[in-house]
Amino acid sequence: MDSVEKIPRNFITEIIDADLKEGRHDHVATRFPPEPNGYLHIGHCKSICLNFGLARDYNGTCNLRFDDTNPVKEDMEYINSIKEDVQWLGFKWNGEVRHSSDYFDRLYGYAVELIHKGLAYVDELSPDEIRQYRGTLKEPGKHSPYRDRSPEENLKLFEKMRDGGFEEGKACLRAKIDMASPFMCMRDPVIYRIRYAAHAMTGDKWCIYPMYDFTHCISDAIEGITHSICTLEFQDNRRLYDWVLENITIDCMPHQYEMSRLNLEYSITSKRKLNLLVTEGFVDGWDDPRLTTISGLRRRGFTPASLREFCRRIGVTKQDNIVEMSALESCIREDLNANAPRAMAVLHPIKLIIDNYGEEGVTATSFTVPNHPDKPELGSREVSFSRELFIDEADFREEANKQYKRLKLGGTVRLRHGYIIKATSCEKDVNGNVVCVHAQAIPNSVGCDVEGVKAKGVIHFVDANNYYDGKVMMYQRLFTVPNPGAEDDITSVVDSHSVEVIEHAALEASLKSAKVGDSFQFEREGYFCVDSKHSAENQPVFNLTVALRETKKVQA
Numbered sequence: 001m002d003s004v005e006k007i008p009r010n011f012i013t014e015i016i017d018a019d020l021k022e023g024r025h026d027h028v029a030t031r032f033p034p035e036p037n038g039y040l041h042i043g044h045c046k047s048i049c050l051n052f053g054l055a056r057d058y059n060g061t062c063n064l065r066f067d068d069t070n071p072v073k074e075d076m077e078y079i080n081s082i083k084e085d086v087q088w089l090g091f092k093w094n095g096e097v098r099h100s101s102d103y104f105d106r107l108y109g110y111a112v113e114l115i116h117k118g119l120a121y122v123d124e125l126s127p128d129e130i131r132q133y134r135g136t137l138k139e140p141g142k143h144s145p146y147r148d149r150s151p152e153e154n155l156k157l158f159e160k161m162r163d164g165g166f167e168e169g170k171a172c173l174r175a176k177i178d179m180a181s182p183f184m185c186m187r188d189p190v191i192y193r194i195r196y197a198a199h200a201m202t203g204d205k206w207c208i209y210p211m212y213d214f215t216h217c218i219s220d221a222i223e224g225i226t227h228s229i230c231t232l233e234f235q236d237n238r239r240l241y242d243w244v245l246e247n248i249t250i251d252c253m254p255h256q257y258e259m260s261r262l263n264l265e266y267s268i269t270s271k272r273k274l275n276l277l278v279t280e281g282f283v284d285g286w287d288d289p290r291l292t293t294i295s296g297l298r299r300r301g302f303t304p305a306s307l308r309e310f311c312r313r314i315g316v317t318k319q320d321n322i323v324e325m326s327a328l329e330s331c332i333r334e335d336l337n338a339n340a341p342r343a344m345a346v347l348h349p350i351k352l353i354i355d356n357y358g359e360e361g362v363t364a365t366s367f368t369v370p371n372h373p374d375k376p377e378l379g380s381r382e383v384s385f386s387r388e389l390f391i392d393e394a395d396f397r398e399e400a401n402k403q404y405k406r407l408k409l410g411g412t413v414r415l416r417h418g419y420i421i422k423a424t425s426c427e428k429d430v431n432g433n434v435v436c437v438h439a440q441a442i443p444n445s446v447g448c449d450v451e452g453v454k455a456k457g458v459i460h461f462v463d464a465n466n467y468y469d470g471k472v473m474m475y476q477r478l479f480t481v482p483n484p485g486a487e488d489d490i491t492s493v494v495d496s497h498s499v500e501v502i503e504h505a506a507l508e509a510s511l512k513s514a515k516v517g518d519s520f521q522f523e524r525e526g527y528f529c530v531d532s533k534h535s536a537e538n539q540p541v542f543n544l545t546v547a548l549r550e551t552k553k554v555q556a
């Protein structure tokens with residue numbers, strides 16, 4: 001997959017190409033600016049791949065900047081997870097990690113500059129009144145009675161705000177722009193508000209905090225960003241972005257470009273909603289393998305290359321759309337099909353007894369099996385074999401029609417990598433469930449055809465005398481509807497049956513030593529990885545990453 005890693009041309013690369021060609025810029029500097037209020041999700045992955053990918057492709061730089069203007073506490077966990085996710089995806093930020101809060105002093109200075117120029121004022125309307133005065137899309141807003149205060153008075157009041165002289169909500173700083181603007185964000189937007197909250201980086205130094213629209217453009221300019229990419233909902237805000245930079249003294253004029261958000265079927269791309277699922281206990285943390293957070297996808301067994309490939313395939317446009325889950329799944333399937341070693345795992349085991357084991361031609365104690373059918377460099381392993389084996393309950397029926405390609409009484413199949421066998425009888429428990437199948441192996445049938453014997457299909461097995469009794473987690477979609485983000489109550493569309501815990505799968509003995517980071521194709525079942533949360537040394541728990549094929553196996 002690595003060979004084709006370059007961002008396919010899109011409207012942003014066209015803008016950059018033109019900027020470079022026409023001399024507006026001689027380099028490319030981008031940034032990825034997450035707010036540390038949650039873990040990153042697949043939508044952020046799109047933004048990361050684009051911003052860091054542009055820096056890579058144009059020999060430029062990409063900064064990681066935490067947009068931490070909102071003094072929320074306990075965000076160190078989020079900050080660390082975001083750094084980890086970006087690195088895991090294979091990207092490296094330019095220099096040190098940056099924070100909007102690094103610029104609080106300078107931002108304050110720019111606010112003062114606007115006040116001096118008569119372009120900002122301290123308003124003492126309540127937040128509710130500010131909302132009412134703002135007007136609607138059809139009606140212009142009204143001027144605040146505090147709008148025409150002199151710069152001197154505003155300066156004093158702004159200092160009073162900074163020094164803790166107002167209660168929260170009793171004053172704010174607003175840009176003086178145009179209360180009749182067709183763009184609501186230009187109707188004297190609030191640029192500073194009072195918040196008596198300690199900040200993770202600046203502690204108790206400030207009780208006033210700059211708003212996003214004021215902070216973001218200035219942070220971009222301070223860092224010398226050339227192309228500031230965000231999502232379409234900020235399209236109108238570009239007016240404010242430009243207004244701020246045009247009215248302060250700063251010698252860099254970055255430009256904002258908007259692209260469509262990534263929306264993915266059966267998943268949510270909102271940290272707020274993800275947070276709700278986590279805190280209300282609907283999922284096993286931010287990295288629950290059913291979530292399309294980056295950490296959830298990692299724990300699920302997605303590789304960085306598969307996520308980068310996904311982002312390459314979805315492209316960058318201004319059209320809103322919803323991407324099908326199958327687009328994401330095929331990226332990981334292709335990666336694992338090419339690279340994951342194979343193993344045998346019986347998820348719902350029943351016994352298979354080879355009654356003629358030990359007789360002439362039926363004495364194998366193991367088979368040498370390649371780890372990957374197309375990659376001899378991945379080596380081979382010994383798969384043990386004995387009289388008693390496990391097969392999957394779904395692979396045996398007492399009776400079945402011709403379409404059934406597995407084992408039935410009187411029928412013949414090949415054990416994967418082993419003998420051809422014929423089922424002779426079966427035993428059942430009190431409920432009538434088959435618990436044990438008896439069979440005869442065809443002598444000397446390992447790895448070759450036998451005259452007059454036709455195996456109907458191939459089923460996999462695990463030696464019941466040498467196996468790893470392990471736990472396997474089977475996942476289905478977390479949500480019952482394709483667009484859960486549209487629900488008023490996201491928790492009402494969580495499928496409580498989306499995890500099946502198989503406590504006692506019969507796994508090939510070699511799997512006992514699997515480590516976090518290992519992925520396998522369990523033959524005929526799907527791709528599985530070692531769970532990073534619940535595994536222990538020599539006691540790996542396996543997570544289903546993705547099924548072998550898009551459609552579920554047809555049960556004949």
Ligand code: ATP
Pocket residue numbers: 032033034035036042043044046047067229230231260261262263269270271272
């Ligand atoms: P959330 O609602 O999940 O908090 P956000 O946009 O507020 O999303 P930020 O942390 O502010 O999240 O986002 C950091 C960057 O990632 C921004 O540039 C934002 O535009 C981008 N981003 C966020 N969600 C998506 C998405 N679904 N598709 C593409 N880019 C996204």
Ligand code: MG
Pocket residue numbers: 035
């Ligand atoms: Mg946000």
